[in-house]
Amino acid sequence: MNRKMPVIIWGATGFTGGELLRIIARHPYMEVAGAVSRSKAGTPIGAIHPHLRFAYQDVNFISPEEGGKIDAGLVFLALPHKAAAETAKKRLSTGQKVVDLSADFRLRDHEQYKRWYETEHPCPELLEGAVYGLPELHRQEMASAKLISGVGCNATSAIFALLPLAKAGIIENARIECRVGSSEGGAEAKEGSSHSLRSRSLRVVSPFLHRHMAEVIQELALPEENISMTVTAVELVRGIQCIAHVTLNRTLREADIWKLFRAQWSNEPFVSVSPAKPAHFRIPDPRFVLGSNRVLTGFALAEDGRRVIAASAIDNLLKGAAGSAVQSANIMCGAEETAGLEMMPLYPA
Amino acid sequence: MNRKMPVIIWGATGFTGGELLRIIARHPYMEVAGAVSRSKAGTPIGAIHPHLRFAYQDVNFISPEEGGKIDAGLVFLALPHKAAAETAKKRLSTGQKVVDLSADFRLRDHEQYKRWYETEHPCPELLEGAVYGLPELHRQEMASAKLISGVGCNATSAIFALLPLAKAGIIENARIECRVGSSEGGAEAKEGSSHSLRSRSLRVVSPFLHRHMAEVIQELALPEENISMTVTAVELVRGIQCIAHVTLNRTLREADIWKLFRAQWSNEPFVSVSPAKPAHFRIPDPRFVLGSNRVLTGFALAEDGRRVIAASAIDNLLKGAAGSAVQSANIMCGAEETAGLEMMPLYPA
Amino acid sequence: MTATCTVCEAQVDLPNNCCEGELLICGDCGTELEVIALDPITVEEAPQVQEDWGE
Known part of the structure; x- marks a missing residue:
């Protein structure tokens, strides 16, 4: 070429x-x-x-x-x-x-x-x-x-958060939460998008259903009744943080989930799994991928071995x-x- | 290589x-x-x-x-x-x-x-x-x-705003104003830099003197008594907008100043002169150079042909x-x- | 010589003249590990002072 x-x-x-x-x-x-x-x-x-x-x-x-x-x-x-x-x-x-x-x-x-x-x-x-x-x-x-x-940008963030768990067939249900920037709304001026009304908001734009769910259901083969997608507009122009509150259908150890994440992402050119430490970097923050085509994904497992937060961070325009x-x-x-x-x-x- | x-x-x-x-x-x-x-x-x-x-x-x-x-x-x-x-x-x-x-x-x-x-x-x-x-x-x-x-990042923005006018020896005096982001303060936590105290502030950190002035005086050969540098911390992490309120020592037409800006910057790989129209882009905004090594510079001439706003926008970390x-x-x-x-x-x- | 990270069970390479008490960082999950014994090689998660970035 x-x-x-x-x-x-x-x-x-x-x-x-x-x-x-x-x-x-x-x-x-x-x-x-x-x-x-x-x-x-x-x-x-x-x-x-x-x-x-x-x-x-x-x-x-x-x-x-x-x-x-x-x-x-x-x-x-x-x-x-x-x-x-x-x-x-x-x-x-x-x-x-x-x-x-x-x-x-x-x-x-x-x-x-x-x-x-x-x-x-x-x-x-x-x-x-x-x-x-x-x-x-x-x-x-x-x-x-x-x-x-x-x-779909929200679908993309949910897929990157859930894929290893979905592929292993261990998701019982997932309450998917996307925290999103204003650029998702596109360039045209809409009523709610004026700076005075949009800045500093924590606006839950969809409590349970968002049309991007259709892609998550299709691509992860997850039954619709087992998931929901809540979208909250936060103080960002670019960036999506997806936090999925997952309940597993079995009890696992932290190392088991690390293996699933490693197997899924270790050879991907644009995906990194967030480190466990320092703790404040464990759940990915879109600040660390702003302006790049990169994805950060990560998880935390509760003491009971069944409740997981599976998360991802992307730049929604990239x-x-x-x-x-x-x-x-x-x-x-x-x-x-x-x-x-x-x-x-x-x-x- | x-x-x-x-x-x-x-x-x-x-x-x-x-x-x-x-x-x-x-x-x-x-x-x-x-x-x-x-x-x-x-x-x-x-x-x-x-x-x-x-x-x-x-x-x-x-x-x-x-x-x-x-x-x-x-x-x-x-x-x-x-x-x-x-x-x-x-x-x-x-x-x-x-x-x-x-x-x-x-x-x-x-x-x-x-x-x-x-x-x-x-x-x-x-x-x-x-x-x-x-x-x-x-x-x-x-x-x-x-x-x-x-x-110095503030000095750099002032130099890019004033250079064509300084080289032509037509500056009588200049009240230089730099609007700056929080990343200028560096990574260490300082009292005034906590988000709660710094966000949404319009903090005039130096009314007349800023040590970056020394570079402006040296590099533009401007007498110290003819300039001042006011620095205001604004709602930005990265970015400097420099607006210099210049009084010329003679009356000029707009085209005369365009010629000076063009002659100075037209062959520079990283510098662009902002267009006259649309008017809201005339005075450069650091948003349009964020994350790049680019410089935007521009000016506006008052009706009287003597008062000029000479301006620039840069990413202070780049x-x-x-x-x-x-x-x-x-x-x-x-x-x-x-x-x-x-x-x-x-x-x- | 490698040790198994206690958090993510990745293999962590030990520096050749490694000694007890030495701190290693697991490249996969970022956990800091302390070498407790060399024969057999045992490591434990090193107590890390947690910077307070919390709200």
């Missing part, structure tokens, strides 16, 4: 679109051949993403029509649900590979899509060939895929969205998985 | 030490051969810098005695004032090149050092050969230097400390100046 591969980003004005522009500006094998935005066509990228002005000097957003004409083997879709599926269908029909950051191709069962996203899936026939966008779970299928889905998307695209295009994704966490910040 | 050059960091437990470890972990030509800390020798680096644990697995801090024995051509000193000078003297005597992040070699005149830092300079004979650590001002001398000083140190080291070792320093700004964050 000497010349860089041209890629196009559809929906490049949002936070995940901006994050894709940011990553690809420093990617060794990819370069942005077009940043599509219906509403902002003709506007300089730096006017919407001021931190990127220097890296996209004299580059404007382009219209979907212009975007459709550019010869690029890979497209990233950072579009709202439903619009993404329709665009994906067109792009695939022209032979382009697609990484879609929306929810449209995450759920294999279009009935579940209808239930959680309250709308008919526009092209259920594409679901069969789509691969769920988490490389740590599906890197083999990704290598030959044409369509890779996005990942590992929870654009980072996993580029990681998946690397695999799909035969590049090494970590290409362009080795930024170091920024701390303190 | 195929094999990476071993470097040693003295004082590696503080925020700037951690930032050096963080940058060099991804530097194409340098690698850390030793992280020296008298107090934490034998402790894993990840126990002090949790965000770096994955990058320095099984690596501990070493004692000054061990550090002194390692064969490395370059050392970074992130030590308190005075201790830095003594260590620099020893290191230089063994033939090592030194980039010292402390204030000990910033001021050419040891009388000024005594005035602002209230202590005798331990080795004034070294001041002659030291180069002030801002590449944008001294890259030629750096190429052949053996000892390069650090830069361009204001460790970033400029690595940039200077790149030049001193004959590598390209931007090596290992092209991280993209993290926004929103």
Whole structure:
């Protein structure tokens, strides 16, 4: 791969679109051949993403029509649900590979899509060939895929917290708690997202159900009645801390769980298991992965050997969205998985 | 440069030490051969810098005695004032090149050092050969230097705000204001730095005088009586916004000042001049350079053609400390100046 | 020579001239271990002064 591969980003004005522009500006094998935005066509990228002005000097957003004409083997879709599926269908029909950051191709069962996203899936026939966008779970299928889905950021954090225990079939039930930053809400101004109303809040946005649960149920094969997902908006812009209050279906020793975590994560390029000591670092804090594609995961076992806190920390715009998307695209295009994704966490910040 | 050059960091437990470890972990030509800390020798680096644990697995801090024995051509000193000078003297005597992040070699005149830092300079004979650590001002001398000083973070922001106007000799006076983050205070717990007391504060820590002024006076050749430096601690961890309220000694048009800014900065790899429009981006905000070695600078001219706001925004731990140190080291070792320093700004964050 | 970490049962390498009372850090779980005996090799979790980062 000497010349860089041209890629196009559809929906490049949002936070995940901006994050894709940011990553690809420093990617060794990819370069942005077009940043599509219906509403902002003709506007300089730096006017919407001021931190990127220097890296996209004299580059404007382009219209979907212009975007459709550019010869690029890979497209990233950072579009709202439903619009993404329709665009994906067109792009695939022209032979382009697609990484879609929306929810449209995450759920294999279009009935579940209808239930959680309250709308008919526009092209259920594409679901069969789509691969769920988490490389740590599906890197083999990704290598030959044409369509890779996005990942829900809350779902991603829950999967990284629970996977070793779920795979061992030892979860009786789990009360999953995600503490999240404001950037999850996206760039558009919404009523509750004004700084005065959002800052310093501890806003429980979903007591039991969150649509990202559907991905946790699907990917971890956990029965829905055994889990719940509570999401609390906290004083963060980026970052998710997932704390799952798990009850095991048997009694285990701490070392048994360490073995499960080690076996699952020791060879993963982006995942680290938090140390047991010092104790205040045991349950992962997203501060320590801010700005990186890294995942911290860890656990604590109660004296009774049955109650566990299984936890994870990610940057929701990176590992929870654009980072996993580029990681998946690397695999799909035969590049090494970590290409362009080795930024170091920024701390303190 | 195929094999990476071993470097040693003295004082590696503080925020700037951690930032050096963080940058060099991804530097194409340098690698850390030793992280020296008298107090934490034998402790894993990840126990002090949790965000770096994955990058320095099984690596501990070493004692000054061990550090002194390692064969490395370059050392970074992130030590308190005075201790830095003594260590620099020893290191230089063994033939090592030194980039010292402390204030000990910033001021050419040891009388000024005594005035602002209230202590005798331990080795004034070294001041002659030291180069002030801002590449944008001294890259030629750096190429052949053996000892390069650090830069005061507030001084750096003021220099980037004022340089074009100072060089043109058109500053009558300047009331320099720096709005700063908490990480300037360093890692040690101090009374005023506990979160409850520091968060949400607008704490004017120095109404008129700040010791970083000495560098501004020296590097911009501005008479002391014509400037003042007010530092306000604001709700930031990283970041400095410098706003200099300048009165010109003549009347100018906006275009005249654009020419000065363009001439000064257009070929600098890390500096961008903020656009005039949209207006809310005209005066630089450190949010747009967070986590990068970049500088944003800009200005606004009042109707009267004499009053100017000249401004800049930097990340105090990067361009204001460790970033400029690595940039200077790149030049001193004959590598390209931007090596290992092209991280993209993290926004929103 | 290796010892088994008492917390996570990872194998911890002992430095060759290791002596009783020596402190080791388990690379996997970060626990500080104290060498109690060399024959057979036994280690225990070393009492660690817990910095107070609590609220």
